[in-house]
Amino acid sequence: MSAERYEMVVGLEVHVHLKTRTKIFCRCSTSFGDAPNANTCPVCLALPGALPVLNDHAVELATRAALALECTVYERSIFARKNYFYPDLPKGYQISQFDRPLAERGRVVLPDGRAITITRIHMEEDAGKSVHDRYAGFTAIDLNRSGVPLVEIVSEPEIRGSAEAGAYLRALREVLLFADVSDCSMEEGSLRVDANVSARLHGDRAFRTRTEIKNLNSFSNVERALEVEFARHCAVHDAGGAIVQQTMLFDAGRGTVRPARSKEESHDYRYFPDPDLPPLVLEPAYIAAHRASLPEFPSARRARYQRDFGITAADADVLTASRAVGDYFEHTVAAAGDGKAAANWVTGEVLAALNETGATIERFAVSAARLGALIALVREGVVSGTAAKTVLDTMHHDAADPRAIAARDGLLQVGDDTQLRAWIDEVWAEHPDEGARFLGGEARLQGVLVGFVMKKSNRSADPKKVNQLLAERGK
Ligand code: ADP
Numbered sequence: 001m002s003a004e005r006y007e008m009v010v011g012l013e014v015h016v017h018l019k020t021r022t023k024i025f026c027r028c029s030t031s032f033g034d035a036p037n038a039n040t041c042p043v044c045l046a047l048p049g050a051l052p053v054l055n056d057h058a059v060e061l062a063t064r065a066a067l068a069l070e071c072t073v074y075e076r077s078i079f080a081r082k083n084y085f086y087p088d089l090p091k092g093y094q095i096s097q098f099d100r101p102l103a104e105r106g107r108v109v110l111p112d113g114r115a116i117t118i119t120r121i122h123m124e125e126d127a128g129k130s131v132h133d134r135y136a137g138f139t140a141i142d143l144n145r146s147g148v149p150l151v152e153i154v155s156e157p158e159i160r161g162s163a164e165a166g167a168y169l170r171a172l173r174e175v176l177l178f179a180d181v182s183d184c185s186m187e188e189g190s191l192r193v194d195a196n197v198s199a200r201l202h203g204d205r206a207f208r209t210r211t212e213i214k215n216l217n218s219f220s221n222v223e224r225a226l227e228v229e230f231a232r233h234c235a236v237h238d239a240g241g242a243i244v245q246q247t248m249l250f251d252a253g254r255g256t257v258r259p260a261r262s263k264e265e266s267h268d269y270r271y272f273p274d275p276d277l278p279p280l281v282l283e284p285a286y287i288a289a290h291r292a293s294l295p296e297f298p299s300a301r302r303a304r305y306q307r308d309f310g311i312t313a314a315d316a317d318v319l320t321a322s323r324a325v326g327d328y329f330e331h332t333v334a335a336a337g338d339g340k341a342a343a344n345w346v347t348g349e350v351l352a353a354l355n356e357t358g359a360t361i362e363r364f365a366v367s368a369a370r371l372g373a374l375i376a377l378v379r380e381g382v383v384s385g386t387a388a389k390t391v392l393d394t395m396h397h398d399a400a401d402p403r404a405i406a407a408r409d410g411l412l413q414v415g416d417d418t419q420l421r422a423w424i425d426e427v428w429a430e431h432p433d434e435g436a437r438f439l440g441g442e443a444r445l446q447g448v449l450v451g452f453v454m455k456k457s458n459r460s461a462d463p464k465k466v467n468q469l470l471a472e473r474g475k
């Protein structure tokens with residue numbers, strides 16, 4: 001294979017639905033999965049004379065997305081008509097932004113620290129959907145999606161390789177989810193990717209002709225399609241041929257890439273400013289307020305957790321996998337007064353329980369405050385780590401205070417010397433042989449004897465104290 005001689009060059013165009021309740025230029029619902037054409041009106045059906053009115057919330061979310069991706073947000077941008085014919089685009093044009101987009105020059109930071117430049121972010125409306133599998137021999141049109149607000153996020157061709165494309169998409173999605181601007185659900189089409197790819201010899205500076213693979217519906221399909229298309233580019237270059245700039249479609253079932261039937265590469269959209277919409281003007285104070293209200297992003301959170309709580313990078317990764325898990329963890333730390341212990345409980349018991357029940361952390365029955373209180377009990381020696389797990393199991397369906405549960409269920413740790421000595425005496429009487437050997441110098445029997453005491457005490461004895469008392473007796 002000659003592919004090793006070549007370097008893969010990728011630039012991604014990502015379309016993301018903004019999670020507004022209503023559409024970008026009318027008040028129809030954006031909800032997904034409703035009966036076809038239920039959520040339509042004269043504006044999004046493109047009836048003659050209907051006028052678009054811009055949805056403030058869409059502007060807000062687009063602004064937050066751009067700021068979260070560290071873009072420069074412009075105080076003035078322009079909505080333009082992008083003219084093309086498509087059955088699911090009844091207006092004959094899409095309202096988008098062209099030469100004056102909302103924002104430019106941002107970045108997405110990959111886990112290895114490399115940053116990929118974002119060229120631009122612009123706002124636009126989504127088109128409807130052509131449904132090919134509802135009526136045999138016919139295509140149906142569903143306009144529920146027509147007018148759903150989108151941002152298009154365009155990267156520079158700085159991505160090298162399919163794995164890096166995947167890393168870029170995951171990092172981008174993480175930021176958008178944290179900023180709370182989109183569900184980023186590829187299944188529901190709220191995050192869609194067009195991948196541009198070309199191949200050049202390692203060491204070359206100039207880019208070669210690219211092709212664009214449209215409508216990729218999963219991150220793994222993006223990676224697969226890029227590999228297949230890249231291999232084709234390499235083979236064409238090796239054979240002395242020329243790549244034609246065109247739009248391609250990926251067949252996920254066959255794992256093949258083929259040219260799209262439509263000849264969309266004559267990019268003559270005849271953009272012009274939409275006369276129905278004034279320029280979008282954002283006050284500096286508006287932009288500043290949104291910048292100030294952004295949450296802390298995962299990479300910053302990860303670093304802070306490791307620094308402030310002394311937890312491992314692996315635990316920090318798990319705890320920042322979603323904003324909600326991180327928030328829960330932080331509330332737990334606040335109540336427990338111990339970051340490391342809180343990290344162990346959340347990454348261990350809590351996530352295991354969520355896995356088992358399929359619940360989300362937002363719906364988790366045990367609040368962070370109550371978990372924190374339980375962890376504090378362990379720290380104070382009031383309950384043992386083992387007993388605390390039993391208490392937590394009960395807390396799932398019992399709203400009582402953790403200390404009250406432990407007391408009621410006999411799970412308080414016993415640290416009282418008199419009681420502990422009494423149990424040790426009983427163990428001595430029941431296991432005279434082990435007792436004698438321990439006294440005779442077989443130190444390893446201490447663990448066995450502690451085990452007997454734990455069992456006798458129904459696991460309520462404080463094992464640290466039992467060890468101390470046994471060690472004293474052994475002297
Ligand atoms: P268009 O408007 O025709 O889609 P753009 O300039 O917006 O063209 O580029 C679209 C995408 O293609 C961008 O993400 C960009 O990074 C990527 N791109 C441009 N040139 C190349 C190339 N030679 N190889 C790979 N990707 C490229």
Ligand code: MG
Nearest residue numbers: 013154194212
């Ligand atoms: Mg483009």
Ligand code: ZN
Nearest residue numbers: 026028041044
């Ligand atoms: Zn509408």
